[in-house]
Amino acid sequence: MPEAERPALRRLATARRVAKHRLSRRNIGRRGQLIGLTAALAAAAGTTAVGVSSSATGPAPTSTGLSPSQADALTAARIDRRDLGSRDSSRIDLSLAATRKAAADKAAKQRAARLATNATLTERRALALASAKAVAARKAAAKAKALAAAKAAALAKAKAAAAKAKAAPKIVLPTTGYHLTARFDQAGGRWAHNHTGLDFAAPMGTPVRSVMAGEVIQADYEGAYGRQVKVRHADGTVTSYSHMSEFDVSVGDSVSAGSKVGAIGMTGNTTGPHVHFEVLPGGGSPIDPEPWLREHGVNP
Template sequence: MSPHHDVPEAERALRRSSGSRRVAKHRLTRRNTVRGAQLVGLTAALAAAAGAGAVGISPASTATATSTSVNPSLESMTAARIERRELGSRDMSRFDLSLETARQNAAQLAAARNAKLAATATLTERRAIALQAAKAASAAKAAAAAKAAAAAKAAAKAAAAAAPKVVLPTTGYHLTARFGQGGGRWAHNHTGLDFAAPIGTPIRSVMAGEVIQADFEGAYGRQVKVRHADGTVTSYSHMSAFTVSVGDTVNAGTQVGAIGVTGNTTGPHVHFEVLPGGGDPIDPEPWLREHGLNP
């Protein structure tokens, strides 16, 4: 026979009820322990996040936490969560600080760039103004130079128009020998007019033309020849010095040399000849009179 057969049914029911209550009480104790540990962990996490030194716990919670034992592994997990949250909070603070610093740096760079652009724009504008002023000044200078050149050209033209077409070869003179005159001083008849004057008296080209000779020419001494527009060549001899060179362009009255005694001469004078087409000399007196001059 089973041992339970001697126990009354009422006692067996009481035992079952007592066992059920013990199991239920054990389960409730475990739930309270777990809940108490979770509540303590959550409270500590909130206190750490808020930066509080101590967290006030309600009497009921304190009593529950005190009256129940905390699982060590759960405490470690809670502490780890709190530490991770603190690290995350610090990392977020550093990130916010870095972000703010980056924004400030970007703002400073933008301000510096804008200032540089403004300075460049100002410099470019100043250079453009200076260039425009320089161009205006250059244009004004060129216009003034052109005006001056035009005025000089007009003055030269007027002077040329007013200048005599033909002049005598020198001034302050007296004639000492004429064309065709014979004598012991020449190898044959005289070929020109001799205008006697003090040494150094200017000798002038009788008409406009080009200098084709300026050299020492034997018995003629220092001699200059000028070819004129109609092909006529005039010659000036016995000079003390030249004042022109071959290739020079002269006007009527331009000095070509000075009275001297070079070559075959008995006194200071200029021996003047006229050679039509550069050929044989002719009498200068009629030629000068034909051009309005009376030597």
């Protein structure tokens, strides 16, 4: 039995005992009234003895000497007494049923309230979980987007570098704004032997550039050649740049095609500002630079 129903049932049992006690007292009073009524009826009929059962519901008297009307009245009184007792019992049963129903309704309401509370908590937990999942999904999406953007940027940078390298010239002429003043194997009183390169005459300070990518193997003052820079290229060929007014590289530097190595000058044995350019295959004896330059794609 639910704990909530016990106080109500105790109150109902107490009420039932009180009602039973009241009914017993009422029956005793009515029994006395019935005896008095019977005695009065017997006296009116001229009888001298009346026998009545001590029990309200016991056997009928053995000899009453009542007239039919008196007997009917007595029977009606007995029926009324029985009906009254039945009504009292019915009232108690109805009261008990009502109390039980009220207790059951109260318990049902309490269960419904608990279920509603649990449903609300479940709904709140579900909403919190959904919100947490949404936040995690947004963070994951943002992280993935950032990674994709970084990857795209790195790829674009690599493509740009590759395009730049592809677009960069593989070979250039050693200077610009020049005119040739001496060619390979040309004789003249200015040289101890025939000329060993090409002379590119240009204004003082005009940049002198490495014709191809390579490594600087010399940057020093070299007697009649004045300030001289030599660059070794990938195939082992060495190019030489002489009579410069300054150095812009040091030994060990890596240069690309077009990198500045110095400037037009008049150092060493020279009569005017120019750069003396030589090509030395494998670092050996010089060859004619003109056909070599044309073979590599430039025409001096």
